[in-house]
Amino acid sequence: MDTLLVNEFRSIVGDAGLVNAPEQLRTYECDGLTLFRVVPELVLLPASGEEMQAIVKLCHRERIPFVARGSGTGLSGGALPVKGGVVIGVSRMNRILDIDLENARVVVEPGVTNSAITAAVSGRGFFYAPDPSSQIVCTVAGNVAENSGGAHCFKYGVTTTYILGLEVVLSDGSLVCLGGKTMDYPGYDLVGSFVGSEGTLGIVTKITLRIIKKPECTQTLMAAFNSSSEAGAAVSSIIASGMFPAAMEIMDKLALEAAEAAVHPNYPNCQALLLVELDGSVREVELLMEKVGPICKECGAWELRLAKSEAERMAVWKGRKAAFAAVGRISPNYLVQDGVIPRTALPRVLGEIDRLSAEAGLRVANVFHAGDGNLHPLVLYDRRIAGQEQRAMVLAEDILRLCVEAGGSITGEHGIGEEKKHFMPVMFSEADLDAMQRLRSAFDPDGLCNPTKMFPGTDSTYQKPIAYQPHPIELAGLAQRY
Amino acid sequence: MNERQYPIEIAWTDLEAIVGAEYIRPTTSSDMIDGLQPAKVIAPGTAQEVAKVLQYCSSAGLAVVPRGSGSKLGLGNRPQKADLVLSTERLNRVVEHVWGDMTAVVEAGCTIENLQSAIRPHGQRLAADPLWPERCTVGGLLATAESGTFRLRYGAVRDLVLGVEVALPDGNLIKAGGKVVKNVAGYDLTKLVIGSLGTLGVITRAAFRLHPMPVATATYSARVGSATEASRLVLAILGSFMVYTGLQVRASRADQFTVDVRFEGIPESLNDQYEKLVKIASEAKVAESPGDVWKARQQLFSNAGDSVICKCSVLPKQIGALCDGVFQQAKAAEVAATLVAQGTGLAEVRLDAGAPALMKVVNGLRAGVDRLDGTLVVEQCPPAIKESLDVWGTLKDAVPLMQQIKAKFDPAGTLNPGRFVGAI
Numbered sequence: 001m002d003t004l005l006v007n008e009f010r011s012i013v014g015d016a017g018l019v020n021a022p023e024q025l026r027t028y029e030c031d032g033l034t035l036f037r038v039v040p041e042l043v044l045l046p047a048s049g050e051e052m053q054a055i056v057k058l059c060h061r062e063r064i065p066f067v068a069r070g071s072g073t074g075l076s077g078g079a080l081p082v083k084g085g086v087v088i089g090v091s092r093m094n095r096i097l098d099i100d101l102e103n104a105r106v107v108v109e110p111g112v113t114n115s116a117i118t119a120a121v122s123g124r125g126f127f128y129a130p131d132p133s134s135q136i137v138c139t140v141a142g143n144v145a146e147n148s149g150g151a152h153c154f155k156y157g158v159t160t161t162y163i164l165g166l167e168v169v170l171s172d173g174s175l176v177c178l179g180g181k182t183m184d185y186p187g188y189d190l191v192g193s194f195v196g197s198e199g200t201l202g203i204v205t206k207i208t209l210r211i212i213k214k215p216e217c218t219q220t221l222m223a224a225f226n227s228s229s230e231a232g233a234a235v236s237s238i239i240a241s242g243m244f245p246a247a248m249e250i251m252d253k254l255a256l257e258a259a260e261a262a263v264h265p266n267y268p269n270c271q272a273l274l275l276v277e278l279d280g281s282v283r284e285v286e287l288l289m290e291k292v293g294p295i296c297k298e299c300g301a302w303e304l305r306l307a308k309s310e311a312e313r314m315a316v317w318k319g320r321k322a323a324f325a326a327v328g329r330i331s332p333n334y335l336v337q338d339g340v341i342p343r344t345a346l347p348r349v350l351g352e353i354d355r356l357s358a359e360a361g362l363r364v365a366n367v368f369h370a371g372d373g374n375l376h377p378l379v380l381y382d383r384r385i386a387g388q389e390q391r392a393m394v395l396a397e398d399i400l401r402l403c404v405e406a407g408g409s410i411t412g413e414h415g416i417g418e419e420k421k422h423f424m425p426v427m428f429s430e431a432d433l434d435a436m437q438r439l440r441s442a443f444d445p446d447g448l449c450n451p452t453k454m455f456p457g458t459d460s461t462y463q464k465p466i467a468y469q470p471h472p473i474e475l476a477g478l479a480q481r482y
Numbered sequence: 483m484n485e486r487q488y489p490i491e492i493a494w495t496d497l498e499a500i501v502g503a504e505y506i507r508p509t510t511s512s513d514m515i516d517g518l519q520p521a522k523v524i525a526p527g528t529a530q531e532v533a534k535v536l537q538y539c540s541s542a543g544l545a546v547v548p549r550g551s552g553s554k555l556g557l558g559n560r561p562q563k564a565d566l567v568l569s570t571e572r573l574n575r576v577v578e579h580v581w582g583d584m585t586a587v588v589e590a591g592c593t594i595e596n597l598q599s600a601i602r603p604h605g606q607r608l609a610a611d612p613l614w615p616e617r618c619t620v621g622g623l624l625a626t627a628e629s630g631t632f633r634l635r636y637g638a639v640r641d642l643v644l645g646v647e648v649a650l651p652d653g654n655l656i657k658a659g660g661k662v663v664k665n666v667a668g669y670d671l672t673k674l675v676i677g678s679l680g681t682l683g684v685i686t687r688a689a690f691r692l693h694p695m696p697v698a699t700a701t702y703s704a705r706v707g708s709a710t711e712a713s714r715l716v717l718a719i720l721g722s723f724m725v726y727t728g729l730q731v732r733a734s735r736a737d738q739f740t741v742d743v744r745f746e747g748i749p750e751s752l753n754d755q756y757e758k759l760v761k762i763a764s765e766a767k768v769a770e771s772p773g774d775v776w777k778a779r780q781q782l783f784s785n786a787g788d789s790v791i792c793k794c795s796v797l798p799k800q801i802g803a804l805c806d807g808v809f810q811q812a813k814a815a816e817v818a819a820t821l822v823a824q825g826t827g828l829a830e831v832r833l834d835a836g837a838p839a840l841m842k843v844v845n846g847l848r849a850g851v852d853r854l855d856g857t858l859v860v861e862q863c864p865p866a867i868k869e870s871l872d873v874w875g876t877l878k879d880a881v882p883l884m885q886q887i888k889a890k891f892d893p894a895g896t897l898n899p900g901r902f903v904g905a906i
Contacts, residue, residue, distance in 0.1 A: 102717060103797040103827075125721075147666045154663075160670065161641050176880050182795040182856045183638075183826055184629060186874040187903040188682075188884045192640055192673025196666045216723035236582060242605060242694040280725055284751040340662045344582040372663040373583075412664035420667075427667055431654040436669045438890040442883065454668070 001041045005062065009044060009086075012054045017092065019043035028087050031072040031079035032134075035335075036418050040067070040081035045089045049167065049175070049205035055088060056203065057173030059448060067450045068199045070111065070142030073134040075336060076417025078145060078198045082452050088203060090141050096120055097206070104211050105164065105181055110141030110204045114148075117211070126211045129156035132413065133321040141204045147196030149413040151247040151320065152277075154371030156212070158413075160195040165208035168194065168201075171444040181208055193439060198415050199450040201443040215279035218246065219289055220313050223301040224270035228252050228366060231272040232346040234299035235370040238276065239343070241295060243288055247277040247371065254330065254365035255323050255378065262326035265319030268303045274370070275320060277313075323367045324378065331363070331380035333389070335396045339403030340412035343373040352402055353377055360395040362388070374412035375403070401426065416454045424456055493542075494522070500534045501526045505572070513567055515547060516560040516865045523549075523567040529647060529655055529686035535568060536684065537653025540896045547898055548680040550591055550619030554626050557861055558679055560868045562900030570621050573686060576600040584692045585644060585661055590621030590685050597690075606692040609636035613780045621685045627677030631744070631776045634825045635727040640676045642690055648675055648683035651896045661689045674887070681902045682891040696746035701728075701773055702759055703742045704766040709809075711766070712739035713802025716825055718762045719743060720798055724755050729825030731801065732778050734818075736809035741766075742775045778822045782832045783862065790833045790840045790863040792847060796856040798827045803854065811846045815839045830861070841870060852876055874903045 010018050019025060020042060029037040041064075046052040059066050065085035072079050081087050094111035101124055106117060114135035117128040131150035132138055142148070144166070149158045165179035179191035194201055225231040231250045238245065251259065251273050259265060267273055276292055278285050293304050307313045319326075327334050341349050350366070357364040357379075365378040377399050381392040400410045400423060410416075410423050424433060433455060443449070473479040498506055505525045513523060526532045539546050545563040549555060550570050570591030577587040581604035588597050594615040598607055611630040612618045618628075624646070627639050636642070645659025648671075658671035675682055706712050712731050719729055719741075728744030745755040760768050782791060796804050801823050808831050812819035817839050823829035833843055844860065844867075851858040852875075860873040881904040888906045900906075 100797075102721070102799045104720070105797070147670070149664055157637060157641060158664070160673070161637055170883075176883060177878065178880050180855065180878075182797060183828055184627070184677075184793075184795050184857070185878065186857060186859050187878070187880065188887060189627075189640060189673045189677050190880055190883065192670055192676075195673075196670045213721065213723070215725075239584065239694075240582070242697065244694065280747075281723060281751055281754055283754045284725070284747060287748055287750060340664045342580065342583040342585070342662055344580065369664070374664040407660075408662050409660050409665040409667050411667050412662075413666060415666055416668065424668065427660075428657070432656045432658070433668075435648075435650065435654070435656045435658070435671060435891075439669050439671065439674065439887065442886040442890050 006042060008058060009042060009055065012058070013044055013046050013051050017045040017047060017051065019045065028069065028072070028081060031069070031074040031077060033075055033077040033080070033417070033419055036077050036080050038081045038083055040085060040087040043087045043089060045092045047092045049169070052088070052203060052205050053169050053173050053175055056169050056171065059086065060172050060446065063446070063448065065448050065451050068141070068145070068203045070139030070145070071113070071137045073138045074142060074146065074417065075338070075414040076411070076419040078415050078417035078450070078453060080418045082450070090139060090203070093205070101126060105208060106211055107206060107208050108140055110207060111139050114138050114140055114143055117209070121211050122214065125214050127214050128209065128211050129162060130159045133324070140207055140209070144195050144204055144207060145197065145199045146413065146415040149369070149374065151249055151369060154248060154369065155244055155246045160192055162210045163191055163195055163207065164210055166191055166194055166204050167206035168204055170202045171446055171449040175205070179208070198417060198454055200440060200454055202449060217282045217285045218277060218279040218313065219285055220275060220277045220307040220316050221289065221292055222268065222305045222307065222316060223274040223276065223296040224268035224303040225272045225274060225300055226270070226302070228272040228350050229347040230300040231274040232350065232370060234274055234296045234301065236343060237295045237299055238292060239371070241291065243291065245276050245371065246279045247275065248369070249275040249320055250366070250368050250370040251320065251323060252366040254363060255327070255367045258326035258330045258365065259319040259323050261329040263318050263322045265315050267319060268305065270303070274301070275316060320367070327365055327378050327380060331382070333381050333383045335379045335381070335392050337375070337377050337379070337396045337399055338411045338414040339375050339400050339408060341373045341375065341403050341406040341408035343370070345406040345408070346370070346373065349375070349402060349406055353399055356395060356398050360391050362392055362395055369412070372412070373408065397423070418453055421454055422456045424454070496538060497524060497535060500538065501531050509567065515555055515564055516868055518561055518564045520547060520564045520567050523569050525569045525572050527572045529573065529649060532568065532684050532686055533649035533653050533655045536649055536651045536896065539566060540651040540894045543894065544896065545899050546896050548621070548625070548684045550622035551593070551617040553614050553617045554622055554628070557626055558898070558901035559873055559905065560865065560900065561898060568684060570619060570684070577687065579604070581606060585689060586692055587661065587687060587689045588620050589687045590619060592620050594618050594620065594623060601692060602695070605695045607695050608642065608690055609693045610639060610642060611776065613783060620688055624676050624685050624688060625678065625680045629824070629826070629828050630779065631728040631730060631824060633828070634729055636693065640673050643672055643676060644689040644691055646672050646675060646685050647687045648685050650683045651892045651894065655686070659689070663691055679898060679902050681888060681898045681906055683897070698749045698752055699744065699746045699773065700752050700756070701742060701744045701771045701775060702756060702768050703740050703771040703775065704763045704768045706739050706741065706766050707737050709736070709739060709802045709805035712741055712805065713799070715741050715763060715766065716801060717799060719759070720825055722758065722762060724758050726755070728776060730776070730778065731805070731823040732775070732821070733805060734820040736813070739805070742771060744776065779830055782820060782822055782830055786832065786862055788834070788864050790844055790867065791861045792831045792833070792844060793859045793861050794829045794831060794847070794851050794856060796827045796829070796851060796854050798825060800854050800856070801827060801829065804829060804851070807847065807850045811843045815843045817843050837864065837866060841867065844871065848875060877904055
C-alpha cells in the first residue's frame with residue numbers, strides 16, 4: 001500500500017492500531033477456517049467508534065474494501081481478507097460500557113468476548129445466553145455477524161433473540177443507530193436484518209443486549225448408547241413428552257475418543273453419548289430428571305450418570321466444547337461442517353453420513369446439537385496423503401447436500417462466509433438471492449464491506465496453505481511432531 | 483374525505499385474467515381505511531397469483547393494501563392512496579404440521595385460532611396470543627409484529643418464525659429462512675418483513691416453531707394501591723427465580739393496580755411458584771384469577787372507535803413512572819385512561835375523550851416517553867387525529883436507511899404508500 005495512505009491511516013489509529021510488517025500481516029491471513037488465506041494490505045485496530053468511522057471514511061474515499069474481524073475464530077472464512085483490502089479488527093474496543101441489571105440490559109463494545117459478558121453479570125445471578133463453544137475467545141461482534149448459536153440455544157434461542165440495539169458504521173463512514181434499549185422500535189427490524197449478515201452490511205461499534213436470569217437449578221445427565229440413532233430417538237422422545245431441556249447434545253465414539261484424550265472428562269466408553277441439561281426451579285428439575293432417565297433407558301441407554309455439582313457439570317461441558325479442537329489428537333487435519341436437518345430426519349441422515357464416509361474412505365466424527373438438528377460432522381483426513389484433502393472437501397459438500405434434501409439448511413451457526421458461498425444456489429433461487437442483494441445494496445451501495453463473502457460469483461483469489469515440510473531431524477526419525 | 487378519482491384506464495379485465503372474475507368484487511364502506519375507500523377487493527387463490535397481481539399493479543401505478551381479516555387495518559398513518567385491497571382470504575390452509583419437529587407451515591390467510599386448533603391434537607401451540615385470534619391471520623400477525631402476553635417468556639413473533647414466502651412488487655415470489663430452528667444461511671430477510679406492515683411485499687406463507695402445550699396453567703393476581711408498589715412487585719418478580727410465562731399490570735385509575743402472573747408446568751411445580759409469589763408480594767394479597775385476565779389487551783380495543791390507543795415501550799424499571807405519567811396527564815386533561823402493561827416494558831394505554839383533549843394527552847405522553855428514551859406508537863385513533871400527528875412517533879436516524887430499503891424492494895410505491903414510518 002502507498003506510504004502516504006498508510007501514514008494517513010496511522011494518523012487515525014496511531015502506531016498501536018496499525019499492523020504493517022509482513023510477518024505480522026500473515027497472522028491475519030485467515031480465521032478459524034485455515035484452508036483459505038489472503039494476506040491483507042494493512043490491518044487496523046481502532047480503539048474507539050470515532051477512529052472506526054474515520055478509518056471507514058478513508059476506505060470509502062479511496063475505494064478500499066475492508067473486512068471486519070473479531071477474534072478470528074469463525075469457521076466459514078468470514079474474516080478472510082479481501083485481496084487488496086484491509087482488515088479492521090475490533091479487539092481493542094473491548095470495554096463493557098454499561099450494566100443495568102434491573103432492566104437486564106448490557107451495553108458493550110464489539111471486542112468484548114462472549115464469556116466476559118456472562119462473567120460480568122453472573123455474580124448477580126444473570127447470564128448471557130447464546131454460548132457458542134468458542135465463547136471464551138470469540139467476540140460478541142462476531143456473534144452478531146454470524147447470529148451465533150451454541151449448545152443452549154435449543155431452549156434459550158440464538159444471538160438475534162438477545163440483541164436490542166446496534167450502533168453501526170456504514171461503508172460510507174456514517175454512523176447509524178439501529179434499535180435501542182427498549183423493545184419494538186418503530187420501522188423495519190434493521191437489528192434483526194443486521195444480525196447474521198456476516199460483516200457485509202457495516203461494522204458494529206456498540207451493542208445493546210439482553211441478559212437473563214440464571215435458573216435456580218441446573219442438572220446435566222449423561223446417557224450412554226450403543227448407537228447415535230438410539231441417542232437421537234431418545235432426544236425425540238424427550239421432546240415428545242413435552243419437556244423443554246436447556247440443551248441436548250450427542251457425541252459419537254470418535255468425538256468421545258478425541259475429547260477424552262484432550263481434556264479427560266471421564267465420559268462413559270460408548271458408541272454415542274447424549275448430554276441432556278435441564279434447568280428451572282429446584283422442584284421442577286427434580287421431577288423432570290425422574291422422567292428423563294426412564295425415557296433414555298427405554299431408548300436403549302445402558303448407563304446414566306448425573307452431574308450434579310457445578311464442578312462436575314463444567315467438566316462434562318468442557319469435554320463437549322473442546323470437541324473440535326480435540327480431534328487434533330486423532331487426526332492431523334479436519335474439516336467441520338454445520339448442516340441442519342429436521343430432528344425427525346436424524347436417524348436417516350446419520351446412516352447416510354456413515355455410508356458416504358465409508359465410500360470416501362474417510363472417518364467422520366459426529367458432534368451435534370441434537371435438540372435442534374444442527375450437525376457438526378468432523379471429516380478427518382491427512383493432508384500429506386495425496387488426494388485426501390480433495391476427497392474430504394467433496395464429502396463435506398455431499399453431507400451438506402444431504403441436509404438440504406432432508407429439508408434443512410447448509411449452515412446452522414457458522415455462516416456462509418467464503419466457504420459455502422458457491423453453495424447458496426443449492427438452497428436459494430436466483431430471485432431469493434436477488435432479494436438479499438437488494439438489502440445489501442441499500443446498506444453498502446459501493447460494495448466495500450466484506451464484498452466477496454456470502455454470495456456466489458463474487459471474486460475471490462486466495463492462496464492454498466503451503467504443504468508442511470518435515471524437518472530433517474524428523475525425517476531421520478530422531479524427533480516427532482507432537 | 484375520499485377524493486381519489488379512479489382512472490378509467492384501470493383494466494380490471496387484466497386482473498380478472500390473473501385471479502378469475504369471480505374473485506374481484508367492489509368495495510363497500512366496511513373496506514375503508516382511514517376514510518379512504520379503494521375501488522375493489524381482489525382475492526388471489528395462490529401465492530403465484532398474489533405475485534402476478536402485485537406485478538400488474540406496480541406497472542400500472544396502482545396502490546395496494548394487503549389485508550388478512552382487517553383486524554388491525556387502523557394501524558399506521560393514513561394511506562397516501564389506496565386503489566385495491568389484496569385479500570389473503572383464500573390462502574388459508576395449514577400446509578403441514580410436522581409435530582415431531584415442532585414446526586408448522588401455514589398460509590398467510592389462515593387465522594391464528596384455526597392454526598392453534600389444527601396443532602392442538604398433538605399437544606402443541608404457537609406461543610403467541612394476538613388480539614382476536616379467531617380473526618387475526620398469520621400474515622397480519624407477522625406484518626404488524628403484534629406483541630402479546632407470551633412475549634416475556636417465548637419471545638416476539640420474529641423469534642417464532644423460521645421462514646417466510648413473500649410475493650414482491652416486481653412479481654417475484656421469494657423464500658427467506660427455512661423450516662428449521664437453526665439457520666443462518668443468507669440474510670435474515672424474515673426479520674426484515676416481519677413488522678414491515680406489508681410495505682415490502684405480501685407474505686404468502688410462514689413456517690413457525692411451536693411449543694408443547696403446558697400440562698397445567700395457573701394465574702395469580704395481586705392488587706396494590708400505587709404505581710410504585712406495582713413497579714416494586716413487577717421488578718421483584720422479574721429478578722426472581724420464578725418461571726412465569728406472563729406478567730402484566732392492569733389499571734384504570736391511579737390508586738388501583740392489579741399485577742397478574744401466569745405459571746405453566748407440572749402441577750407440583752405450580753404450587754411451588756405460588757408460594758414464591760406470595761413471599762415476594764409480602765403485604766399484597768395474592769389470589770387465583772381466571773385465565774381471561776390475559777384478554778385484557780383485547781378488552782382495551784373493544785368499542786374503541788373514538789378512542790386513542792397507544793403502545794408505549796419503556797424499560798421494565800420505568801413501568802411505574804409510565805403509569806404515573808399516564809394518570810397524571812389524563813387527570814389534568816379530564817380524559818379517562820386504561821392501561822395494560824407487560825413485564826417486557828410494552829404497555830398499551832387507552833384514552834377516551836373529545837379530540838382536543840386526546841391530542842393534548844397523546845402529545846404529552848409521547849414527550850414523556852421520549853424523555854425516557856422509549857417510544858410511543860398510536861395503534862388506533864379516529865381518522866381525524868391522524869391528520870395532526872405521525873402515529874409512529876419521533877423519527878430516529880435509521881429512517882433514511884429504511885427509505886432506501888423500501889426503494890429497493892418497492893420502487894413504484896405500490897404497497898401501502900405513506901402508512902409506515904417516515905411516510906414510507
